Amino acid sequence: MNNENLSQDVVTTNDEPPPSTEEPASKTQASSIPAAIPQPRTNPKWNDWRWQIRNRIRTFNDLIEFFPSLRANTGISRVAEKYPMAITPYYASLIKSTDLSDPVYQMAVPQGQELFAPDFLHADPLEEEEDMPVPGLVHRYRDRALLMATTMCSMYCRHCTRKRVAGYQESCIGVPQLEAITNYLRAHPEIKDVIISGGDPLTMSTSLLERILAAVRSVTSVDIIRLGTRVPVVLPQRITTELTTMLSKYHPVWINTHFNHPNEITPEAIAACAKLANAGLPIGNQTVLLRGINDSPQVMEELCRGLVKMRVRPYYLFQCDLVRGVEHFRTPISRGIEIMEYLRGRLSGLAIPTYVVDTPHGGGKIPVLPNYIISSSPSHTVLRNFEGMIVNYPEPMEPMPRVPPSTSARSGSHGVWEVAAGHSSSITPSGTHRQKRRAARKLQRGEAAQTHPEFNLLLESLMSEGGG
Numbered sequence: 001m002n003n004e005n006l007s008q009d010v011v012t013t014n015d016e017p018p019p020s021t022e023e024p025a026s027k028t029q030a031s032s033i034p035a036a037i038p039q040p041r042t043n044p045k046w047n048d049w050r051w052q053i054r055n056r057i058r059t060f061n062d063l064i065e066f067f068p069s070l071r072a073n074t075g076i077s078r079v080a081e082k083y084p085m086a087i088t089p090y091y092a093s094l095i096k097s098t099d100l101s102d103p104v105y106q107m108a109v110p111q112g113q114e115l116f117a118p119d120f121l122h123a124d125p126l127e128e129e130e131d132m133p134v135p136g137l138v139h140r141y142r143d144r145a146l147l148m149a150t151t152m153c154s155m156y157c158r159h160c161t162r163k164r165v166a167g168y169q170e171s172c173i174g175v176p177q178l179e180a181i182t183n184y185l186r187a188h189p190e191i192k193d194v195i196i197s198g199g200d201p202l203t204m205s206t207s208l209l210e211r212i213l214a215a216v217r218s219v220t221s222v223d224i225i226r227l228g229t230r231v232p233v234v235l236p237q238r239i240t241t242e243l244t245t246m247l248s249k250y251h252p253v254w255i256n257t258h259f260n261h262p263n264e265i266t267p268e269a270i271a272a273c274a275k276l277a278n279a280g281l282p283i284g285n286q287t288v289l290l291r292g293i294n295d296s297p298q299v300m301e302e303l304c305r306g307l308v309k310m311r312v313r314p315y316y317l318f319q320c321d322l323v324r325g326v327e328h329f330r331t332p333i334s335r336g337i338e339i340m341e342y343l344r345g346r347l348s349g350l351a352i353p354t355y356v357v358d359t360p361h362g363g364g365k366i367p368v369l370p371n372y373i374i375s376s377s378p379s380h381t382v383l384r385n386f387e388g389m390i391v392n393y394p395e396p397m398e399p400m401p402r403v404p405p406s407t408s409a410r411s412g413s414h415g416v417w418e419v420a421a422g423h424s425s426s427i428t429p430s431g432t433h434r435q436k437r438r439a440a441r442k443l444q445r446g447e448a449a450q451t452h453p454e455f456n457l458l459l460e461s462l463m464s465e466g467g468g
């Protein structure tokens with residue numbers, strides 16, 4: 001690979017300059033024109049995705065030109081200064097009313113509450129930066145890694161988990177960074193699944209994206225490539241035959257998209273998903289549970305039904321992360337459990353997502369379900385179904401043989417499974433006062449190599465911290 005910067009490529013492949021953030025004087029007069037559907041769909045360039053990107057709503061002035069009724073809402077520009085705004089004309093056209101009753105409005109237009117920053121909210125609650133062995137690659141789960149290809153999205157979701165990166169500076173990874181990532185993947189053959197994410201990788205030019213796919217595909221230990229993208233929802237025009245033809249050269253490639261509400265399922269979105277599916281790209285969906293948008297069992301049912309109809313498999317339902325700027329979108333976890341209770345029994349398993357809480361401090365995704373196990377004994381497990389019927393499942397007459405302890409325990413892979421299988425007898429937190437005191441006493445008794453140069457320093461710090 002040469003030393004050319006990938007991010008320059010994205011600029012040179014644009015056939016027109018990026019939209020100006022300056023408001024031309026003549027346009028400010030437009031506010032006297034009554035509210036209408038923004039940028040009429042009859043515009044000859046409507047179906048050109050680059051036109052959609054160039055004409056995104058980026059400033060308060062752009063916004064009130066589309067929606068003059070928002071003129072009095074001057075707080076919007078203050079929020080947009082902190083968290084960038086971008087709305088494609090297409091997505092803006094899905095806004096039916098400019099108030100909080102409209103889910104698309106809520107997901108796209110900044111609100112004053114985004115500036116509310118209680119101290120339990122963080123810029124990077126999942127601690128992704130801590131799990132980055134090389135810039136732009138998050139390696140948290142043994143067999144999977146997440147590649148942040150760009151910081152740009154076509155629409156900046158107000159509820160974004162990566163508010164800290166999305167949109168501040170619209171740029172994509174450069175050649176040296178891609179090379180470092182590829183080298184890391186080669187050195188870690190346990191990584192079988194690479195998720196190309198961002199930002200939104202489908203905002204990149206097809207040729208640029210292809211270079212990333214080709215680089216990842218060149219690592220023979222990688223089995224599958226996934227693309228995380230909201231483009232089918234906010235910029236369906238991007239799903240061109242040129243794109244799907246390119247993607248299908250790197251199979252197996254999977255798509256994960258992000259529909260949150262039935263109002264996003266439009267003829268355009270349906271056509272985009274059909275193109276992807278027809279190119280052999282299986283599509284999963286990741287929904288974020290959002291207060292006042294989709295936190296109702298009926299809305300979620302309608303969404304999931306709509307998704308399977310367009311061959312999109314509901315994959316995850318995410319509890320809203322503890323991200324700074326999204327407090328007004330959070331629901332209690334109980335709301336998610338309530339929704340899962342409702343869906344099971346009403347919908348095919350194919351249409352039911354897994355509800356997960358992506359936990360703070362990099363705890364990762366934890367699935368949460370209503371409790372279905374009522375009780376258990378060695379001979380019976382008592383279960384309940386969605387209707388409340390209680391039934392017992394008689395366990396096998398012959399007890400299960402025990403696996404001999406620790407024969408198959410793999411080093412470096414420790415979890416609750418190892419404890420359950422008898423390979424490990426406990427999982428103990430290391431940071432408690434008691435554990436520190438124990439470690440310090442062990443050191444004092446000379447159970448550690450006292451010749452180690454750092455021994456005394458370590459001992460001192462353990463004693464001062466653990467004393468008490």
Ligand SMILES: *Cc1c(COP(=O)(O)O)cnc(C)c1O
Nearest residue numbers: 138139140141144145146195365
């Ligand atoms: C969610 C996530 C993955 C993928 O997880 P799956 O459960 O396989 O979809 C990988 N890496 C990171 C850092 C993630 O947050």
Ligand code: SF4
Nearest residue numbers: 153156157160199230
């Ligand atoms: S498309 Fe994804 S990364 Fe981009 S703003 Fe929306 S949630 Fe964030």
